[in-house]
Amino acid sequence: MPDDHYLLEHYLETATVLWSFAPSVQGGGGHPDKFGATLAGGITVFVKPAGTAPEGTRMVHNEVAAYETLKLLGWSDLTTTTVRRYFVSPITNSTTVAAAQVLLSDVEVAPSITSLQASDVTRAATFDYLIANSDRGGQTNYLGTKGVYATSTTQSVNHLILIDHGYAFDFPNQQPQSIFVNERKGQPLPNSVLERVELFVLLAPSSPLPELLGLDSFGMVVERAKDLLSIRRIE
């Protein structure tokens, strides 16, 4: 049965590319030839192609798997819709499978953790632990939507958006690294979070995750979820 993201995912997977654009200065992350693409209908996506690197396809699958994991946890508000599809790269002129992710505008890159909602930090820590994220130790790979939630004291806080999940899911030769895990390590997880993890364990086997990750990596995600349910905190 299609979930409530199905229509947007289907559009992103099938819409015609009107034009694409690429950075003049490249760098950053494991997809060296990333580019943007505007689709018929007006949505612009950020495209991370697999390219020819041996780990490229795995990274594309990881990007999509991270989105699917957040959906299963009921936390899709922590990222933007991400699908797998083919593109003709404007940089290499070759057809490649890629992860395509909806772009957000007016975002702050890596806002201070203190400007984020505490519940977002807890959810991000749980998610990063589950996926064994090894690429959130630096000052990047998360965004804040500027001042979405005004509080009664007129302060505003950022809503957290998590990005760049190629180096996750027990990626070879990478150690888990997440500033959010570090922030919440050893603290008891609230029941609201544990209930989501429990639901994840139930739903994940019939989700796209086993196909995206392969059975070994998928099994390790489920094992970590069961560990969380057992010890009720992130270690």
Place this chain on the structure above:
Amino acid sequence: MDSALHVDIVRNEWSAGLQILLARVEPNGEHVRFTRTDPSAVELLQRPILQADGSQSVHLLDLGPTVAFEALRRTFDGSYLFATDPHTEDVCQFRDRDVITMRRFPSPAPSASDI
């Protein structure tokens, strides 16, 4: 370390198709210094960063140029914010400007079989 080398900290403003220079990091004797720094990047550059083994936090300004440049590459490696490889002024695309427009490519016209 070649004192003529520098690293640019660049923000990709994907939705606008722009690349924005947030700061330049260049050797300054035994350490490094920030120049052409956008006010929005000051706090970011002053945060402690993890060492290569992930064990300890250090500040960029306390590091020598070679170690600082390596730390920049490791720390700023995202899709929206990244550090360039070290390069010289003559090949720097931000030499005379702080904003670069991304290159735009038209999509190939659909073939008859697509219509």
